[in-house]
Amino acid sequence: MSDLYRQNDRPGDILQKDWLQHLRNDFGREPWLTVYCSNDGKFGTTVFFCALIPNTMVTEVLENDSWEMTIGTGNPGCSQGWDDKGNKVVTYHRLGSSEGVEPLIFHREFHGVKEDYIEISEEFRLLHNLYHDRARNVYVKIDDAGNDEDVIMFEPDRVRVRLRHLKQYLAIRDMHLAAYFSIDRRSAKTLKELGMGEVSGHTREGSLAYRFVAMEQRFTSS
DSSP: OOGGGGOTTSOOOTTOHHHHHHHHHTTTTSSEEEEEEEEEETTEEEEEEEEEEEGGGHHHHHTOSSOSSOTTOOOOEEEEEEOTTSOEEEEEESSSOSSSOEESEEEEEETTTEEEEEEEOHHHHHHTTEEEETTTTEEEEEOTTSOEEEEEEEETTEEEEEHHHHHHHHHHHTEEEEEEEEEEEOOSSOTTTTTOOOEEEEEEETTEEEEEEEOOOOOOOO
16 A cells, blocks of 8 residues: 555655656556545645546546546535426436536535545445445455455545456446546745746646646735
8 A cells, every 4th residue: 555645744755756656657556546535744635536427528537627526526416497488497416417427435524513424336335235344444345155355445534445346337337437636745945945946737648637736835914
């Protein structure tokens, strides 16, 4: 398991070369895939999220910097409008998107009354007939011979899914998984002290697309 996801309490490479190497060479190729992460520290913040997207949207998704679905969205809901005759029409949205984008991760929030927690799509869990081992907070697949295999692992700030089972689900659904990430690094040094200037640019390398920004924070006093 890469320690990159939990290294925000110590200084890191401001150019994020370590992250780029991980995303280029390891992410999506290891047995486990991080589908959710929210880790914050003195020297940085790491956020990972994902969504299921129709195959027809892959090119469009890679050409822009925005997330088609953000943390906390994708829940069932409804919208209200009016038809040509002025009649009110209420439309139910099963997964919160009219473009075919679906959540794999659900962030459950209860306005501070109860503790927030993360859920994995019920369809994914039911398709693989996963058993929830509550003692370990792990979802387990049990085959006909009684052999078990961990498929979903929940950690305090991270959720990982076994890649093989996720790929099976995507193939059956005829969809792709869009993995979103926002990785911040902070330094006490100025850009000049680091020997660099401000940077902002979009890069696409095959199925990896990202915007890299290096800038100094400017504070104003009131």
